[in-house]
Amino acid sequence: MRLLVGLSLLSLISPSICVPAANLRLRTETQVEQPLIKLKPQQSSSRELLSLDGLWKFALASGPNDTTTPWTAPLPKGLECPVPASYNDIFVDREIHDHVGWVYYQRDVIVPKGWSQERYLVRAESATHKGRIYVNDHLLAEHVGGYTPFEADITDYIAAGEKFRLTIAVNNELTHETIPPGEISIGKATGKRVQTYHHDFYNYAGLARSVWLYSVPRQHIQDITVVTDVAGADGLISYQIKVANGTTEQIKIEVIDEDGNLVANSSGVKGTVRIPSVKLWQPGAAYLYQFQASVVNSKGETVDTYSLATGVRTVKVSGHQFLINDKPFYFTGFGKHEDSAVRGKGHDQAYLVHDFQLLNWIGANSFRTSHYPYAEEVMDFADRHGIVVIDETPAVGLNIALLGLSDSDAKTFTPEAINNNTQAAHKQAIRELISRDKNHASVVMWSIANEPASHEDGAREYFEPLAKLTRQLDASRPITFANVGMATYKEDRISDLFDVSCLNRYFGWYSETGDLEEAEAALEEELLGWEKKFDRPIVMTEYGADTIAGLHSVFGFPWSEEFQTQMLAMYHRVFDRVGSMAGEQVWAFADFQTNLGIQRVDGNKKGVFTRDRKPKAAAHGLRARWTKMAGDILA
Ligand code: GCB
Numbered sequence: 347m348r349l350l351v352g353l354s355l356l357s358l359i360s361p362s363i364c365v366p367a368a369n370l371r372l373r374t375e376t377q378v379e380q381p382l383i384k385l386k387p388q389q390s391s392s393r394e395l396l397s398l399d400g401l402w403k404f405a406l407a408s409g410p411n412d413t414t415t416p417w418t419a420p421l422p423k424g425l426e427c428p429v430p431a432s433y434n435d436i437f438v439d440r441e442i443h444d445h446v447g448w449v450y451y452q453r454d455v456i457v458p459k460g461w462s463q464e465r466y467l468v469r470a471e472s473a474t475h476k477g478r479i480y481v482n483d484h485l486l487a488e489h490v491g492g493y494t495p496f497e498a499d500i501t502d503y504i505a506a507g508e509k510f511r512l513t514i515a516v517n518n519e520l521t522h523e524t525i526p527p528g529e530i531s532i533g534k535a536t537g538k539r540v541q542t543y544h545h546d547f548y549n550y551a552g553l554a555r556s557v558w559l560y561s562v563p564r565q566h567i568q569d570i571t572v573v574t575d576v577a578g579a580d581g582l583i584s585y586q587i588k589v590a591n592g593t594t595e596q597i598k599i600e601v602i603d604e605d606g607n608l609v610a611n612s613s614g615v616k617g618t619v620r621i622p623s624v625k626l627w628q629p630g631a632a633y634l635y636q637f638q639a640s641v642v643n644s645k646g647e648t649v650d651t652y653s654l655a656t657g658v659r660t661v662k663v664s665g666h667q668f669l670i671n672d673k674p675f676y677f678t679g680f681g682k683h684e685d686s687a688v689r690g691k692g693h694d695q696a697y698l699v700h701d702f703q704l705l706n707w708i709g710a711n712s713f714r715t716s717h718y719p720y721a722e723e724v725m726d727f728a729d730r731h732g733i734v735v736i737d738e739t740p741a742v743g744l745n746i747a748l749l750g751l752s753d754s755d756a757k758t759f760t761p762e763a764i765n766n767n768t769q770a771a772h773k774q775a776i777r778e779l780i781s782r783d784k785n786h787a788s789v790v791m792w793s794i795a796n797e798p799a800s801h802e803d804g805a806r807e808y809f810e811p812l813a814k815l816t817r818q819l820d821a822s823r824p825i826t827f828a829n830v831g832m833a834t835y836k837e838d839r840i841s842d843l844f845d846v847s848c849l850n851r852y853f854g855w856y857s858e859t860g861d862l863e864e865a866e867a868a869l870e871e872e873l874l875g876w877e878k879k880f881d882r883p884i885v886m887t888e889y890g891a892d893t894i895a896g897l898h899s900v901f902g903f904p905w906s907e908e909f910q911t912q913m914l915a916m917y918h919r920v921f922d923r924v925g926s927m928a929g930e931q932v933w934a935f936a937d938f939q940t941n942l943g944i945q946r947v948d949g950n951k952k953g954v955f956t957r958d959r960k961p962k963a964a965a966h967g968l969r970a971r972w973t974k975m976a977g978d979i980l981a
Pocket of ligand 1: 717796
């Protein structure tokens with residue numbers, strides 16, 4: 347039995363994600379160690395928050411190296427692009443849709459007059475896959491990695507009350523040294539740059555999440571790390587606080603329950619608070635305390651306050667059980683995507699709420715953030731609504747033979763393909779994921795990759811340091827990766843480095859196509875193989891079949907709604923016979939857009955819901971099974 351609650355998250359200290367640009371002047375007062383990703387901006391009695399979402403001017407760069415002037419000057423009039431949204435499907439223009447390289451977003455911003463005593467920053471929640479923030483002509487921040495935030499402190503460049511031109515450059519290129527990886531080729535006849543990659547979802551790009559202008563006091567709380575535990579009837583929150591520009595200040599901690607009662611308090615940058623008769627955060631029954639940290643100056647005045655919604659719960663793996671609050675938890679739900687028509691990967695509050703409504707309707711208790719960190723609003727929502735999350739890095743496609751870009755004998759872990767630089771980028775992706783999402787009660791496990799070539803030479807050398815790093819950064823959660831079908835229990839070389847066997851399997855679809863009897867036998871053999879090899883939980887993190895809504899077949903042929911229903915039922919029969927199963931997440935929640943190709947007609951159709959979120963027939967079968975399972979647990 348491995349007890350996973352630990353405190354190493356509390357020592358998570360890393361360099362800044364923003365590489366300061368060459369022309370960035372050094373300021374002595376911000377030379378304190380920066381957290382990797384700063385706390386999500388919020389409004390409080392000491393902080394202001396302005397949304398910069400809306401329509402921005404938009405232009406494509408004219409060439410791959412066109413990243414300086416004239417783009418810091420005003421962009422030409424013409425195109426306007428909504429933020430947040432991926433830009434690809436917004437314009438009726440194939441050149442924009444297929445563009446490979448830099449694009450520019452621009453708008454005017456005024457720093458409020460009242461902020462003269464504050465520090466103020468621009469924060470982009472994501473820029474896929476590389477972003478630069480320019481204030482007038484100054485490049486103030488640069489960030490690589492398309493699904494995590496970055497920011498620029500603009501205080502020394504623009505005075506309170508002044509207007510400035512904010513330009514954000516975004517680059518969508520994927521290479522062997524990015525996460526996820528990809529390749530760029532040049533069209534023989536046209537000379538056009540073409541992007542290919544080893545994952546099927548479309549490489550949507552742009553500013554798909556919010557952009558903020560926010561203020562913080564000069565001395566402020568930069569980071570909070572909490573790890574929770576339970577002692578008898580009480581809850582424990584171990585915490586560590588990082589303060590910017592603070593030396594002599596006091597830190598005051600107050601924990602407030604959902605009724606507004608103060609239930610615990612403490613002081614100092616590090617410690618543990620005890621909540622008597624704690625109300626636990628539970629799957630399907632979220633309970634969140636406000637963990638409020640304040641900086642108090644020598645005169646006893648509160649200088650800054652930050653409030654972190656904190657659920658008290660424990661997570662452990664014990665034998666073949668996944669335990670939340672010491673109770674066996676069985677994952678039901680989906681692998682999802684951030685994807686919808688027109689806005690691409692653009693975060694949308696209506697889809698956020700509607701998707702969670704559908705999860706609730708179908709009886710799902712969980713999802714995986716396949717195959718990248720989702721918008722922070724999604725994680726907050728999962729915390730508030732008791733949905734359990736397997737949180738994944740963007741490391742999808744570390745498998746050169748997948749998706750037929752190269753010949754099937756191609757090797758993945760070589761200097762020409764997935765190499766030391768890819769590994770360094772992957773480490774950074776893990777650091778940023780954990781730095782951003784470490785405090786979410788909903789996150790119960792880190793998935794550090796989807797379907798890598800874990801059966802190939804070099805896989806172990808590549809993954810061993812990554813698994814180690816993940817555990818160093820957070821010993822309080824189990825770790826996993828989603829294993830690909832070809833890396834069977836006989837072939838896989840890395841699974842012993844992880845805590846849970848997460849398997850993606852397509853028996854009956856990519857193999858034994860349409861033959862559910864053969865598929866059933868093959869699936870059972872594979873699951874029993876994993877069970878025998880490791881005494882630990884198995885979660886099927888992908889299984890499913892492409893299904894055209896409205897296509898029917900009395901024979902239950904592939905692509906019909908009948909086939910999807912029968913195939914999922916077959917998987918469930920097998921799961922119910924295998925004692926180590928600890929969860930089932932169907933691929934996928936909804937149909938989603940993919941790259942052009944001969945295997946996909948207008949996208950991946952393995953959704954249990956269509957792209958516009960209508961249930962296919964299989965949804966009703968899942969609903970019957972999962973609501974019954976949820977009822978059995980409560981009974
Ligand atoms: C997989 C991948 C997922 C694909 C899916 C499919 O194994 O993890 O990203 O979309 O298969 O439908 O082929």
